[in-house]
Structures are given as C-alpha cells and as structure tokens.
Amino acid sequence: MKSLDRLLSCFRRMPGIGPKQAERLAMYVLRAPQSDIQDLAETLMETKSAIRLCSQCCDYSEDPICPICADESRDRTLICVVEDAQDVAAVEKSRTYRGIYHVLHGALSSLRGVGPRDIRIRELLERLSHGVVAVSEVIVATDPDADGETTALYLASQIKPMGIAVTRIACGVPLGGDLDYIDEWTLSHSLAGRRPLEN
Amino acid sequence: MKSLDRLLSCFRRMPGIGPKQAERLAMYVLRAPQSDIQDLAETLMETKSAIRLCSQCCDYSEDPICPICADESRDRTLICVVEDAQDVAAVEKSRTYRGIYHVLHGALSSLRGVGPRDIRIRELLERLSHGVVAVSEVIVATDPDADGETTALYLASQIKPMGIAVTRIACGVPLGGDLDYIDEWTLSHSLAGRRPLEN
Numbered sequence: 001m002k003s004l005d006r007l008l009s010c011f012r013r014m015p016g017i018g019p020k021q022a023e024r025l026a027m028y029v030l031r032a033p034q035s036d037i038q039d040l041a042e043t044l045m046e047t048k049s050a051i052r053l054c055s056q057c058c059d060y061s062e063d064p065i066c067p068i069c070a071d072e073s074r075d076r077t078l079i080c081v082v083e084d085a086q087d088v089a090a091v092e093k094s095r096t097y098r099g100i101y102h103v104l105h106g107a108l109s110s111l112r113g114v115g116p117r118d119i120r121i122r123e124l125l126e127r128l129s130h131g132v133v134a135v136s137e138v139i140v141a142t143d144p145d146a147d148g149e150t151t152a153l154y155l156a157s158q159i160k161p162m163g164i165a166v167t168r169i170a171c172g173v174p175l176g177g178d179l180d181y182i183d184e185w186t187l188s189h190s191l192a193g194r195r196p197l198e199n
Numbered sequence: 200m201k202s203l204d205r206l207l208s209c210f211r212r213m214p215g216i217g218p219k220q221a222e223r224l225a226m227y228v229l230r231a232p233q234s235d236i237q238d239l240a241e242t243l244m245e246t247k248s249a250i251r252l253c254s255q256c257c258d259y260s261e262d263p264i265c266p267i268c269a270d271e272s273r274d275r276t277l278i279c280v281v282e283d284a285q286d287v288a289a290v291e292k293s294r295t296y297r298g299i300y301h302v303l304h305g306a307l308s309s310l311r312g313v314g315p316r317d318i319r320i321r322e323l324l325e326r327l328s329h330g331v332v333a334v335s336e337v338i339v340a341t342d343p344d345a346d347g348e349t350t351a352l353y354l355a356s357q358i359k360p361m362g363i364a365v366t367r368i369a370c371g372v373p374l375g376g377d378l379d380y381i382d383e384w385t386l387s388h389s390l391a392g393r394r395p396l397e398n
Contacts, residue, residue: 001261003246010239013231015223023285024214029246030259030284032212037247040209041240047202047228048236060229062200085229086222 058103058120076133107147137165257302257319274298275332306346336364
C-alpha cells in the first residue's frame, strides 16, 4: 500500500521512532476516527505556520516577541543561555529564575561540524552589545556534556571582553541521588566544586 | 502557545507516546523543513481516505480486494484468522503460509467488554458459509493470551458445526530460546504439546 509506506517513512523520520513504533502509529492512524486524523493534520500545518522565533531570545513563539521577553516583571539584566527550547521550559519549572533567556538552538560540536555561525550565537552577542538594557550577567546553562562545555567556553571568550559576568550552572550530585549510583565524572566534578558549609 | 498545546495533545493520543516523547515530536515538527511537515500532513489525510477494509478478509487495503485475496496462486481452502493487520505481515514474513487470511480487528474480551459483534466474526462466518470456494481448514492464529484463547474457543464452537476443521497455532518454547529463561506457563504448554520425535 503506497500511502501506508509513505506514512511509515514519514514516521521513521521522527526522533525516537523505530520501525515497530512507526507501525503502531500507522495502525493508530488507520483505526482512529477520521476527525482525529484531520485534527492532527491541520494542527501540524497550523503549528508550522503559526510558530516562529522570538526576535529577542530566539525561543519558539506565536507572537513576534515571546511571553517571557514581553513580561515587564522579568529581570532584563540577567540572561540564561540554553541549547534548546525545551531547556527554557525546564528552567521555568524550577520557579527560581526571574531573568530572561537566549535559545542557541544547538551547541558547538567539532564532531558534528557545528560552528559558531550554525547556532544563534551572533544574535546573543548583538543583544549584549546593542540591547536597550545593559546586561550584567550571562548564565550559561548549556548541557553538562562535551559540546555544552565547548559552547560555554566559547561564549565566555566572546562575552567577558564586553565587561559582562559569565557564569556556568553548577555541576554535581543531583538532589535525592545516591552517591553509590552516581558516575565517577559527576562525583569528581562535585568534589572539585565543593563549597564551605554555612551555618 | 495554543497550536503547540493542541499538537502535544494530538501526539499524546497516539499509542506508546508519553509526555516526553510528545515534546520531542513537537520539537521535531518545529525544527523540520516546512516541506517535510506538509508531506506528513498530506500523507496522513491521504492514507486515511485511501485505505479501507478488504471486502473479503477485512485487512487494510487501498483496493476493494487486498493483494493477498486477489492473488490467484494462494490456497483459498485455507484461512488463517488473526487479531490485527500487523499479524498478517508477521505470518507473511515466515514465508511458509500460502493460504489466505481473515483479520478480526481485535479479540473477544469479557474484561474490556468486547463481544462477538464488536469484531469481524460475522464476516468470517459469512465467508465460510457463502464463499465461492469451500474452505477446508481455519487456522486460528490469535495471540496466545487469555483473550486470544477465548476467541479461539468461540470460533471453534461456531465453525466446527459447519464441518470445517479448526486448528490452533502451536504454543511452546520459541526457537533459539533458553529453557532457563522461559516462563513456567509457556514451558508447561510446551510439555503438554510434546510430539513424537521423527527420525
């Protein structure tokens, strides 16, 4: 069946979808009411056309400026730099951050051939040098892996000369974790990053 | 973002898609080229409108009669009854079956309230009593679980009085399996179903 084969190959292109899961999804499409599938197809097209990048932080947004950048109550002197849009949601869930964001849409990677021009670093540097409000601190919250660290170091080398503080989120033992089960790299990071106990 | 929320809830309705995977799929939609998503949306609608049930075996098909039922070289006196369309593909992959199929689209289940009228049993019985070619054997290849067994027993009670042989696929130790790791129910089935060694 030609249309089914095309559907399977569409599903296979999606992240985390293997051949078995693609088959299950295709069977769902065949079984589901016509209205559900029409709804899905329309929502796909609508999402694709309605959502663009916020002109300030590069996060996905339906408006030219995203709700966080438009929120007057947020601290505009503090920018948290993350790799992906999902990371913004993760930091927001912690409910402790009141600054604004910048979404890079990736991380530098020599292995995958991702250079500074391939992610939204230029937009960040422009915000810092030509923004209306002077930024006092950039918190680099890229992932704690090789690419994330490379990106953090590169950003620091570009931003520090502007006289803006650049900080990195703390790496260490997760809360509720069991030392027994923590990998040695995290533990050594956690030891190196030890801080005096305040009482 | 309203359209993104709608897209997430569309993905959440799909089988095997949890909240995290729905998020990943939504991010894929935002990142992917417009043409890929348009292709997906169009293929969804096309599949939904092009694919119906084969008028003979009830398998999904783009034509009124599916390729297997239309294949003149297949043995029409042998019908293999399966629960789902995927099961047809699984039996076909074994390359040993040359008969035709009947897809029930489910199994009887007192727990889930699925009765004989909810699945394609009526269509099977009609094929058997009014078919052009007299069927000599019905192989019941429903799943080897409680619902599949119930369905097999019900089918036998309906079909045997027609003078047609009803057989059940063999249950036992899978090839390449390790007896140590086989559950006790399978093993007891396998012992009960033992056959004389031919040499």
